[in-house]
Amino acid sequence: xxxxxxxxxxxxxxxxxxxDKQRSLVAALRTLLPDDAxxxxxEETRPYECDGLTLFRQLPMVVAxxxxxxxxxxxxxxxxxxxxxVIPRGAGTGLSGSALPHPAGLLLSLAxxxxxxxxxxxxxxxxxxxxxRNLAISEAAARHRLxxxxxxxxxxxxxxxxxxxxxxxxxxxxxxxxTIHNVLRVRGLTxxxxxxxxxxxxxxxxxxDLLALVIGSEGMLAVVTEVTVRLVPVAxxxxxxxxxxxxxxxxxxAVAALIANGIIPAGLEMLDQxxxxxxxxxxxxxxxxxxxxxxxxxSDGTPEEVAEEIERMSAVLVAARATRIQVSNSEAxxxxxxxxxxxxxxxxxRASPAYYCMDGxxxxxxxxxxxxxIQALEPKYGLRCPNVFHAGDGNLHPLILFDDADxxxxxxxxxxxxxxxxxxxxxxxxxxxxxxxxxxxxxxMCSQFDRPTLDAFLGVKSAFxxxxxxxxxxxxxxxxxxxxxxxxxxxxxNVRFPELPRx
Amino acid sequence: MDQALSQLCxxxxxxxxxxxxxLIRAGGTKDFYGNESSDAVLDPRSVTGIVDYEPTELVITxxxxxxxxxxxxxxxxxxxxxxxxxxxxxxxxxxxxxIAAGLAGPRRVSFGPTYGGVRDFVLGAKLxxxxxxxxSFGGTVMKNVAGYDVSRLxxxxxxxxxxxxxxxxxxxxxxxxxxxxxFEMTETAAIYKLNEWAGRPLPLSASMWHDGALxxxxxxxxxxxxAARHHLGGEEIDNYQADAFWTSIREQTHPFFGDDxxxxxxxxxxxxxxxxxxxxxxxxxxxxxxxxxxxxSAEEVRECAxxxxxxxxxxxxxxxxxxxxxxxxxxxxxxxxxxKSQFDPAHIFNRGRLYPDL
Numbered sequence: 001x002x003x004x005x006x007x008x009x010x011x012x013x014x015x016x017x018x019x020d021k022q023r024s025l026v027a028a029l030r031t032l033l034p035d036d037a038x039x040x041x042x043e044e045t046r047p048y049e050c051d052g053l054t055l056f057r058q059l060p061m062v063v064a065x066x067x068x069x070x071x072x073x074x075x076x077x078x079x080x081x082x083x084x085x086v087i088p089r090g091a092g093t094g095l096s097g098s099a100l101p102h103p104a105g106l107l108l109s110l111a112x113x114x115x116x117x118x119x120x121x122x123x124x125x126x127x128x129x130x131x132x133r134n135l136a137i138s139e140a141a142a143r144h145r146l147x148x149x150x151x152x153x154x155x156x157x158x159x160x161x162x163x164x165x166x167x168x169x170x171x172x173x174x175x176x177x178x179t180i181h182n183v184l185r186v187r188g189l190t191x192x193x194x195x196x197x198x199x200x201x202x203x204x205x206x207x208x209d210l211l212a213l214v215i216g217s218e219g220m221l222a223v224v225t226e227v228t229v230r231l232v233p234v235a236x237x238x239x240x241x242x243x244x245x246x247x248x249x250x251x252x253x254a255v256a257a258l259i260a261n262g263i264i265p266a267g268l269e270m271l272d273q274x275x276x277x278x279x280x281x282x283x284x285x286x287x288x289x290x291x292x293x294x295x296x297x298x299s300d301g302t303p304e305e306v307a308e309e310i311e312r313m314s315a316v317l318v319a320a321r322a323t324r325i326q327v328s329n330s331e332a333x334x335x336x337x338x339x340x341x342x343x344x345x346x347x348x349x350r351a352s353p354a355y356y357c358m359d360g361x362x363x364x365x366x367x368x369x370x371x372x373x374i375q376a377l378e379p380k381y382g383l384r385c386p387n388v389f390h391a392g393d394g395n396l397h398p399l400i401l402f403d404d405a406d407x408x409x410x411x412x413x414x415x416x417x418x419x420x421x422x423x424x425x426x427x428x429x430x431x432x433x434x435x436x437x438x439x440x441x442x443x444x445m446c447s448q449f450d451r452p453t454l455d456a457f458l459g460v461k462s463a464f465x466x467x468x469x470x471x472x473x474x475x476x477x478x479x480x481x482x483x484x485x486x487x488x489x490x491x492x493x494n495v496r497f498p499e500l501p502r503x
Numbered sequence: 504m505d506q507a508l509s510q511l512c513x514x515x516x517x518x519x520x521x522x523x524x525x526l527i528r529a530g531g532t533k534d535f536y537g538n539e540s541s542d543a544v545l546d547p548r549s550v551t552g553i554v555d556y557e558p559t560e561l562v563i564t565x566x567x568x569x570x571x572x573x574x575x576x577x578x579x580x581x582x583x584x585x586x587x588x589x590x591x592x593x594x595x596x597x598x599x600x601x602i603a604a605g606l607a608g609p610r611r612v613s614f615g616p617t618y619g620g621v622r623d624f625v626l627g628a629k630l631x632x633x634x635x636x637x638x639s640f641g642g643t644v645m646k647n648v649a650g651y652d653v654s655r656l657x658x659x660x661x662x663x664x665x666x667x668x669x670x671x672x673x674x675x676x677x678x679x680x681x682x683x684x685x686f687e688m689t690e691t692a693a694i695y696k697l698n699e700w701a702g703r704p705l706p707l708s709a710s711m712w713h714d715g716a717l718x719x720x721x722x723x724x725x726x727x728x729x730a731a732r733h734h735l736g737g738e739e740i741d742n743y744q745a746d747a748f749w750t751s752i753r754e755q756t757h758p759f760f761g762d763d764x765x766x767x768x769x770x771x772x773x774x775x776x777x778x779x780x781x782x783x784x785x786x787x788x789x790x791x792x793x794x795x796x797x798x799x800s801a802e803e804v805r806e807c808a809x810x811x812x813x814x815x816x817x818x819x820x821x822x823x824x825x826x827x828x829x830x831x832x833x834x835x836x837x838x839x840x841x842x843k844s845q846f847d848p849a850h851i852f853n854r855g856r857l858y859p860d861l
Contacts, residue, residue: 041639202772203791429644463845
């Protein structure tokens with residue numbers, strides 16, 4: 001599972017909760033929900049103080065645990081009436097602080113809305129409540145030889161509601177798409193408690209494509225109460241190539257060469273040498289520890305199709321100067337190849353007191369360049385940074401290893417992370433590929449977008465939530481915040497990339 | 504910002520100040536689509552040309568006025584294509600109009616990486632909003648969750664939010680092999696079969712049923728297409744003929760689309776049974792798209808679509824006074840009005856093209 005766990009007591013940024021306001025909100029909520037579905041004592045609300053990004057913590061004023069859409073509706077009406085901010089939350093596995101509580105707000109857990117409402121094998125759809133786990137959908141669909149394609153590393157725990165909020169990806173999205181490509185319909189509630197349906201089973205729902213806005217909106221536009229996903233047929237077989245490269249730049253070029261040859265692998269992942277050496281002792285995946293980079297390249301489909309594609313892939317990789325190539329000959333071997341990649345985060349957790357997982361995306365052709373730049377930054381911050389990434393999508397996950405018990409180490413990790421994200425923007429990429437902005441990347445949003453565009457985002461927000469009560473303060477930085485960030489960068493004397501166009 | 508673009512922003516600023524309504528219209532190939540407008544035309548074709556195309560990145564970035572044909576030719580030269588197979592409806596179609604109309608062709612409902620409509624492939628866009636500001640959404644990378652996904656929202660927006668100035672689109676390699684099969688089949692049997700096949704890992708890339716015949720296009724790795732051909736049977740259609748056939752479906756030059764009777768685009772779940780209306784139909788997208796020629800009232804057609812779990816658009820011909828598109832529920836309509844006001848506070852862009860009050 002993706003997580004920056006093992007953090008005993010990170011920096012105290014938590015603001016106090018107003019006891020009077022808390023009392024009155026609890027009393028009002030208890031008229032709508034059973035007593036045990038309203039949490040407010042510190043020991044009860046503590047587990048909700050952060051999501052997967054543990055660097056930021058805040059106790060919520062109240063936590064509500066509704067079980068039905070009607071309860072959610074009434075909670076929203078109540079909060080809207082009393083102008084109480086509402087922070088929706090699924091499993092809390094998010095990595096950017098999108099579900100960070102608000103000190104004067106209600107944390108709305110959707111975890112108890114966890115029923116699979118229906119699976120229609122003929123229509124290849126599943127209708128589920130937001131608290132259903134990602135993997136549970138595929139498990140339920142398996143008897144129909146169907147599955148739900150997006151597979152974030154946290155899929156065993158993360159919920160579909162959270163996936164919708166973050167537009168989650170996974171290792172197969174180059175071929176099978178992101179959440180946005182696999183969700184047909186979202187039913188939700190506005191902050192006023194009105195039911196809204198976005199998208200639908202019939203293609204091209206009338207009007208503007210609001211579903212495209214809602215997916216990836218980090219719980220700021222509507223509260224999801226039901227999701228209909230598209231299911232796809234399980235591939236008959238899959239095989240994986242593990243290729244070694246002596247130079248990280250050559251590995252990046254090999255990725256481009258595959259695409260240039262008209263191949264869209266089902267999965268295309270890379271680990272740099274530091275990452276291979278980090279995971280191998282735990283995963284025993286058989287990675288080539290002398291290689292500068294290990295590339296995992298998967299083909300799926302019918303046996304004939306896979307055989308043909310593996311042959312073409314191997315030829316391209318050899319021509320691209322792979323120093324060693326191994327093709328999985330059994331399902332067990334294929335899973336072993338993947339075990340290292342999938343266990344990169346837990347391995348980082350065991351190798352270091354804490355790690356900070358970054359999430360930038362860059363154009364594929366700049367992979368080698370960016371990786372070398374990140375390596376060059378390691379001595380500057382005195383921290384190690386192994387890299388695993390979705391090479392096919394150009395989505396990097398540098399893992400900054402640091403000591404969370406040492407505030408100075410925490411500060412260096414944050415600064416290192418910020419510099420990596422600035423580098424991604426400079427390379428023509430983005431500060432977040434799949435983990436979201438949340439509270440973590442608010443500052444970098446100031447670098448990536450100009451003010452009129454950020455204001456347009458605020459306009460979108462207010463079109464859905466005029467009162468600004470749904471998950472306020474996330475995703476879009478205020479004018480003031482960007483001004484502060486700009487000043488800090490200048491006064492700190494370490495302005496990175498002053499030549500960057502600001503649009 | 505170059506001169507054509509700053510000129511465009513200036514024109515919009517002036518129009519907003521004077522509150523002069525504008526109809527954004529390039530080649531005019533899709534005038535028939537959506538509600539009518541008689542406002543002064545703003546032709547954005549001075550903003551034109553391919554900005555960036557790196558085949559190994561699977562992304563093309565083009566200015567809105569770039570002819571769709573030119574863009575597709577460039578992709579073809581590099582063995583790639585627009586996976587949503589957009590209709591042109593005329594030689595003057597531009598990429599900006601293609602995105603604004605949001606219409607996809609036969610490949611829309613296929614399996615695997617080629618699945619999707621126009622919005623599924625939009626990665627980024629530059630938009631001149633109603634204040635004459637150039638906004639820049641999304642980017643040129645496959646995965647990007649920084650900010651709301653406004654660039655995808657522009658697909659099918661009918662120009663009501665602003666002038667699309669530039670778009671970045673994900674492109675895909677042309678399939679290694681393709682093949683078309685034909686089956687004699689009733690409508691009910693075709694809908695059943697299409698859903699059954701779509702649930703299997705078959706390389707389906709298009710389907711069309713009309714008048715007792717089902718056509719199926721397979722596309723993908725040679726081995727997969729070969730295996731599917733043997734598995735499915737049916738009559739094999741020569742590839743040259745088949746290409747012309749699918750173009751006639753995409754461009755609506757097939758005889759079904761021939762006369763002046765109103766053409767309805769009825770969108771339903773793929774498994775919806777035959778519609779209750781008996782008028783001639785042509786079915787695409789594994790059953791999800793049902794074209795219908797009928798003189799019946801908008802009310803009747805929409806009622807029929809709703810019963811089937813979908814909605815109906817008056818696509819061509821006929822009386823558009825009842826609105827080309829299915830009306831929205833009240834909460835959605837309110838969000839639409841507020842979005843419109845945010846992007847276009849003076850309400851100058853494409854008034855009424857999508858809905859009368861937008």
